[in-house]
Amino acid sequence: MLKFIPIKAVAGIVGFESPAAEYTQLSLDLDQLLIDHPSATYIGIADGDSMVGDGIFSGDLLIVDRALEIKDHDVVVANLNGVFVCKKVNKSQRCLMSSGDNVPPYFLQEGDIFQVEGIVTRSIRLHRPFTKSL
C-alpha cells in the first residue's frame, strides 16, 4: 500500500496587518493618570453628605494617597475613634471641618483616637450609577 507522508495542507493566504497594530499600546489608563503612588494608594467609597461643598457626594469613589505630606485644609481620610471619616483638616485650630450644610467643625479632644489615614487626592462622581454590580 502506498504510504502517505502526513503533511498538513497550509493555505498561503494572510490578510494585511492592521496599520494601527503598532499603536495599540497607546490606549489610556486611568490608574496611570489618577494614581501617583500605587503602593500607597487605596480606594474608598464616600457615605454621607457632609463634604458636598468640596464636591464629594455620597457614593463617590475616593482615591486616598498615604505617601503625601499633609497640608493645611487638605481633604483627608482619618481614623476618628475607630471610624474612617472624610474631613478637611485645620491644623492651627486642631479641628476637622466639614463642608455640608450646617455641619459644625469637630474639635479634637483629649482622649480622641485620631490618625490621618491618607489624603484624598481625587474623587470620582458617578453621574450615572453602575449598571454592573460591584
Place this chain on the structure above:
Amino acid sequence: MYALCDVNSMYANCEKVFDPTIRNKPVVVLTNNDGCICAACGIAKRMGIGKKFIPYFQVKKELAAAGAIVRSSNYELYADLSQRMMDTCARFAPDINVYSIDECFLYYGKQAAAPPQGWHALATQIRHTVWREVRLPICVGIGPTPTLAKAANHAAKKVEGFAGIAILDNKEAQQAALSQMAVTDVWGIGSRLGKRLNAMGVHSAWQLANRNPTLIRKEFSILVENTVRELNGEVRHTWDTVRSDKKEIYSTRSFGQRISEYEELRSALASHAEVVSAKLRKQKSLATSMTMFATSSPHDDEGYFKRSHFHRFTTATNDTRNIVRVTEEAMAHLFKAGVRYYKCGVGLMDLHNESLYQHDLFTPSNDSPSLMQCLDSINGKYGRATVHLAAKGFEQKFAMRRAFLSPQYTTRWSDIPKVIC
C-alpha cells in the same frame, strides 16, 4: 550590607489596616478552614492569648472572654498588602530579594559605605515609610551578611531596647546581640542541629560564631560552616541559595465539612494534584516521587483513620495528566467506606531541575510541555482552574471554611472601605 525587613505578626496586623475598630484590640487569625491559630497581634501576645498552632476550638472560650477578635485567613488581602510592603521597601535599596510573604532582604553591595544619614537613620526611615504608606509595623535588621541581618532582625524584635531596629555593623554590636540569642534562633539552625550543638556546649549564637569553621564542617556540614562564617561577617549565601527551589511541594487542606463519598475524596485529591503540578512547572522542576494521604480528624469520636500512599514515577514528570492519574490508583488505598474524612493532600518529592534531568532511554517521557504551557497560560490569564482535568469535578464541596473572613478591601470592588462623610 544587607537589611532584613520583616512585618510583625503579618496576618494579624493586615487585619487592622482597613478596620479601625480593631486597631487597639487583640486580634488572632486562624489557619485554613479555621482550624488552628496562626497569628496573633502584639496586643494579643502581651495578653498571653493566641498561642500559635493551638486548635481554635480548644481556646474558643478563652479568646471570647478576653474580647479577642478572631479572623479567618484573608489571603487575598495579605498578598496585596505584602506586594505593597515589598514595593515600598524596594525604594530604599538597589537590590531586593523577597524571601517570604512578610520578609525581604535589601542588598547594598559588598562593603557598602554607610549612607550619609547612617544605617540607623536609614532603617528608621524604611520603618516609618512602611508604617505610613502601608500601615504595617515592620522590624529592620542590618548586618554585613544575610545571616547577621537575620540575627539583627531577631534582636530588633525580641531584645528589649532595640525598638524595632538593630544594626550589627561592628564586632561589639554583633557580640552584644549574638550573646543574647539562642543558637536555635540562628537562621538555618533547626532544633535537631541545636540539640547536637548544645551537647557540645554551644548554647548562644555568639558561642557558635566563635567555633572553628573547619572543625564545624567536619562535625556537621558545609551548611553549618557557612553559617559560622556568616556570623563572622563573611558572605557565604548568594541570592540563589537565599531563594532556593523547594525540595518538595505539598498541597493539603482540611475539608470545610467532613466528607465520606468516594467521588468527593477522589476529586479533592485530583484538585490537589493539579495545584502541585502547576507549582512544580512554575519552578521548572520534574518530580519522581509522589505521596498522597487522607485522614479523619483526631478530634472526632470515631477514632483516628490515616492512610497514605506512595508512588514512584518510572519517568520524572511535571505533566498534570500523569500526576492526576496517580490519585486514581491511590484511591484504592486511601478510601474506606464509612470514614468521615477531615483532610487530604498530595506531595511531590525528589524534584529535579527540568533542564538538567537525564531521561531514561527505554521509558521516554510522555509529558506534553506545550499542552501544559497552554494550560498554565490560560489559567494564569483567566484565573486558577479555568481549565482543569475533569477528574477534579465541577462542584467544589470542600471549599475552604472561612467563617470569620474580613472583606477583600483592596482587591474586590464591592469590598472597598466605607468612609463616613
